[in-house]
Every structure is written in structure tokens, then in C-alpha cells.
Amino acid sequence: MIALPQKLPRWLAPALFVAALGAAFWRAPNPAPPAFVPPPAAAASPLPALFAAQMLPQAAESAHAATLAQLADGRLAAAWFAGSREGAADVAIWFSTLSRDGWSRPQPIANRESTAGGVFAHVRKVGNPVLYVEGSWLHLWYVSVGIGGWAGSSINHSVSTDGGQSWTKPAKLQTSPFANISTLVRTPPVPLADGGLGLPVYHEFIAKHGEWLRLSPTGQILDKTRMAHPVSTLQPAVVALDAQRALALLRDAGPGPGRVQVATTANGGERWTAGEPLPIPNPNSSVALLRLKSGRLLLAGNPPDGREALLLWISADDGETWQASRSIEAAADSGAEFSYPALLLGRDGRIHIAYTWRRQGIKVASFSEAWLDGGQP
């Protein structure tokens, strides 16, 4: 043990400790119990039956994991990752917006070099992005990996205040004590009553399960909660049902043939409880969940055998029961993959879905509730 200089009085170390402890108590967050922003009252959608689909301009050979947002000026925005193949060093997060002239030429908004330059750490690859609009702020969360595979991911956060033209340097969300590994993001956050956000994330190292990050209005992590399940789960998609209750539907990561897994909270996301899985198959693929203008819930996912079709289900009772609705796209050939859906409710009541199209590109379809109910455009 090293010896301190003799002139240091014995009371100095404890005095410094007490002062630092007091400062730490002062700094420690002590937020009010969490609550969701209650969803708006249900109303009938006046839109007629409509359906239109369009491929986004190709950014690179391989594309995956799209996310959607509606900017403050009303434009739709999409982001996804694309490169020579998933996990390659040349993969970037690409961004495009929809105007009267169609979808804009995709622009790279994050890659391994820009991420490494922002967080000052080695980055091997980037992956899943999530966009979310909060007033004039456009948030971007995306995963990056320093070492190993996707299980070694951490989450980066960047913000644009000019509709995606320029972005702040990314900052890492500190979510794990072990080299900050194994927290990934795939689905959009849920607004909280205190001005913060609840961000659904998931963990892949050793065990696979959903997690819930409570973020303060300034983006600080206030809490982290596990969504424990008896089976492996990933990628929770969450909707708030009222100020206290929310429903999370999760990808079933096996083993064996899966079903869409369920977690619920009755205290604003403070604790999550595993529910009975839905009688809806899930072939270990990402799902998307959205509360519609009518108050019904819309689920997008794949059929039991694989990702060769993208299907929709509707619930009119807060997720208790589900009915099969329409099919967005299906094909029987070996290259068919229509997966990783992202749902968005436009301010005009239109529903937008973006999804991976054969790993070659991203497709966006827009439709109305009347189309969901069987109406023909």
C-alpha cells in the first residue's frame, strides 16, 4: 500500500468522500414515476380505400431495416442501412425524403468512419437505424459494432434540426457495463408524459430479450428494464394504450417455430410482464406495431415458414384478439424476402409501411384503414 504524505491530515480523505458523496446525491436523477402520453381519442378515418407502393431509390447492392418518420414540414422520411452486404465495412445509414417529385436521392447520414469520428472509438460496422420526430428535432438512433457480431452492438444517437440535411456528431448510449456491448435498437420510441421518451431496445449476448430504456427530455438514460420471457425474444415494438398501460410485441428468436411474443406494462414502463404469445406465427423475424386513428392496433409480420410474404393483422381490443387483414406483398420464388417492416401513421390518417424488398432495396407502401377493411382502391 502506498503511503500518503505525512502532512495530509487523517480527516481529509473522509471529508473529500463526504463532499463527493453529497455532490453525487445531488446529481443522481430522482424522476417522478413514468407515464405515457395517452394516445388520442379514437376517431373514424375519413380516407377512402387507397393503396400505393413504390421502391425507394437504390443506395447500394444490399438494403435492410428501414425506418419511417414524418418531418415537421409534413414530408415523409426514411432511413435504412445499405452496402455491399449486411455487416460489410461499406454499409452506411441512408436517408431519403418524399416530396412532390418523389423520393429524393438517398444520402448517407452515418457510416463506420463518421461514427468512429464522433464517439472516438473503433467501429467495425453499422446497422439498424430508427428515426423519430420530436417537434423540429429529428432523432436518429442506430447500432454500431466495435468487435464481434451484432451481439456486440451499442446504440448511437444523433439529431438533425434541419430535416435531415445535417446531423450532430453521434453520442453513445451507455447501456451495458461490459464494454457497452449488446444493446440494439430497431423500433421507434414512445413519448412519455414528462417530455422524455421510452425507447424499446433489445439484448443479444448470452441471452436474447427485449429491454426498455427510459430517456429524460434531455436524452439521459433514467432507467433500464428487462422484458423477460421464457423464450428468446428480440426487437420489441411498443404502443401505449393509455397513460399507464402499453403493449409490446416481440420477435420470437426461437428455438423452434415461434409465435409473436407479448409483454405488457401497467405502470408506464417501470416493469414489464411477459404475456401469452399471440396465435400469430413468427419465423424469427421483426414485427411492427401501430395504433391507428380508429384506435385499432395494426401488426405487420411474416407467415410461419419464412419471409416470403408481408402480412397484416388488426386488433380492435387493445391486442387481446387479432384478425388477419391484408397482405402487402408475397412471392414464391427462392429470393423472395419482404421483411423488417416499419409502420407510421401520417398526420392525414394514411398508414405507411417500409420494408426490406428481397434485400435489394426498400419499398414503401401507403394505404388507408378503408383498404385494410377490404375496400378496393
Place this chain on the structure above:
Amino acid sequence: MNAQAAYGILAHGLIFGAFVALLPLGELRARAALAATTVALLAGIAPVMHGIFGTPSLTLLQLAILQLANKTPSPLGHRPALGLLAFAIPFYAAALGTGAFDPYALGYQPAALLAALMPVAAVLWWRRRDVWLLILAVDLAGYASGAFANLWDVLFDPLLVLLAAVIVGRRGVLRLIASRLR
């Protein structure tokens, strides 16, 4: 670059220099440590360490600074290293997904953890472990600065635990060798 990224890369530069200072370099030790710190920062070693090990704890940084300042022997002797290992291994196992409880989450609203540090500090003071008490005080001051979101991250990190494992393992190996030489 945000404050945490700046801290992370600078701290890893110093930590790399401290590891070099452990080598038996005689009179060249101080210069080699300074050169290693510079090389780590300029040649990309510190960003790689930051990418692999994450943001270093303030405890590890302080131990590295003590090493660079030639304040030997290090406070991280066999018993503290053994205690750290005994705590950190189940902690990491639980935090990385074994079971439903995530102890790392306690560090985001750490009032209970801070309260638990009071008896720890009292024991350190009673047993005249003033260096460790000062290290703990600097850890808490670092947390109070707002640069760390989670209290656990100022206290220990995987690289510190790896160092503790090396210290504990080294003694075990030396004892094994000694027993075979008898």
C-alpha cells in the same frame, strides 16, 4: 466529440502508458510511458481500446495515473483484486443477461447505491485505506460532474477486472510453481 468520448480516448491513452510503465525498463521507464501514451493517442491504439473495452472507469484511470507517477506498489494488491473479481464476475453475468435481474440498471438512479457506499467508506477509513477512500471520492466527484450516466461506470470496468484477474492469477501461478519446486 462529446465529453465522454474525449474522456474515454484520453483515459485509454494514459492507461496504455501505465501498462508500458509496468515493464522492467529501468531508467527508461518514465520516457517509455510518456512515449507509449503519445503513440496510443496518435496511432489509433486508444480508439481501438475504447472500441473494445468501452469507457474506462475513474478507478482504473486513477490507478494508471498512480502507476505513471511511480507510486508503487499499486493499491490494487492481491486482496482488493480478489474482492473486485468476486463482485464483478456475478455482476457482469447478471448484467449480460443471466437471469431476470439487471444490477447495472441500479446505477441510473443510484441513491441506494450511494447509500451503500457509506459503510464501505467507513470500513476503508477505519482500516486506514486512505488511498482507496480518496479514489472513491474522486469516482463520486466524477459521477457528480455529469460525464457518466451510470454510477457503476465510474467504479469499475472490464479492463480493471481483467487486470484484477491477472493479479490474482499471477499469485496462483507463482504458488503452483513454488509448490512443485519443493
